[in-house]
Amino acid sequence: MTTILRTWDLTKVYEDKEIVSSVNMEIKQGEIYGFLGPNGAGKTTVMKMITNLVKPTAGEIEFAGEKMTHRSYDMLKRMGSIIEYPVFYDKLSARENLALHGEYMGFYDANAIEEALELVKLRAVDSKPVKNFSLGMKQRLGIARAVMTKPELLILDEPINGLDPLGIKELREVFRMLSRDYGMTLLISSHILGEIEQIADTIGVIREGVLVEQVAMDTIRSQQTQYIELVTSECTKAVFVLEGKLGLRNYKVLDPRTIRVYEDIPQLELSRALSAAEVELESMSKKHHSLEDHFVELMGGVNHV
C-alpha cells in the first residue's frame, strides 16, 4: 500500500507549551485511519496543521510524496475536510450551499452536487433551507460539501459528536462507502473508541500531544487474549492454590478481589482445585482481553480514550 500522508516530527507550540510533540503519522492510500485521543490531546491541532489552517512550529508534512508548504494550494485542493462544526448559509438550501462552495473552489459541476447529495441521502430535502436541518443532517451536508470535489484524502474532526445512534450508523455507512466505492482515504478523529473501532483499518492514539500508538486494527485483534477471571474475597488463598497446587505462573492480581489467569487450563480443573482448598468464589468466567481494555491500559485507565 502506498502512503498518502506522512508527518515527520510534527510539532506545535502555543505560548511555550508543546501541544503536539514530534508526531510521526503514516496514512496509507485508501484506508480509514482512526485518530483517537481524549479531549485536548491535540487531534484538532494535528488536523489543522495538515490542512494548512495552523502553521507547524517544527516538522514536515508530506502528501502524495511531496512536501507541503503553506503555499501548497494544489495539494490542499486534493483534500476535503470538516474541522470543528461545518458552517453554512442558513437561509440557503442544501443544494445552493453546495453550488456556492463549488463556485468558490473553482469547481462547479452540477452532477457532482447531485452525486454528493445522493451519497449522504439528502436528495429528498435538498431544497429546504439549511436552518431547518438537524445536527445529523448538517454533518451529512458537510460531508457532501467536502467530498463533492472528489478529494483523495478526507479529514473529519469528531464527525460523530452529538449524533444519535441512527445518525452514527448512517455516517458509518457513508464512511465505508467512500472508502470502498470511491477509494478515498479517510482520517477521522474521535475521543470514543467504540465509534472508530468498527470502521478503522489503522488506529493512531494521541495522548498529551504524543502519538503513543499507531497500529493496524488486524494486529490488535490478533493480539486479543483469552483469560479466566476469578472474583473472590480470598485472593491470597486463591493465589496459593494457583501457584502451589496447580503450578500456574501466568496470572495477574488485578485488585484485592480479582485475579486473571492467562494459562490454558480447563475451568473445571481450576474450580475443583479452589473448592478443595475451600476458597470461596464469587464468580469465575472466561473473558477476552478486549480492544477497549487495550486502549484503557494505553491511556492510563481512562475509559473514553
Ligand SMILES: Nc1ncnc2c1ncn2[C@@H]1O[C@H](COP(=O)(O)OP(=O)(O)OP(=O)(O)O)[C@@H](O)[C@H]1O
Ligand atoms: N490557538 C491556541 N492557542 C493556545 N492553545 C491552544 C490553541 N488551540 C488549541 N490549544 C490547546 O491545545 C490543546 C489541544 O487542543 P486540540 O483542540 O488540538 O485537542 P483535541 O484532541 O482536538 O481535543 P478536542 O476533542 O477537545 O477538540 C488544548 O489544550 C487546547 O486548549
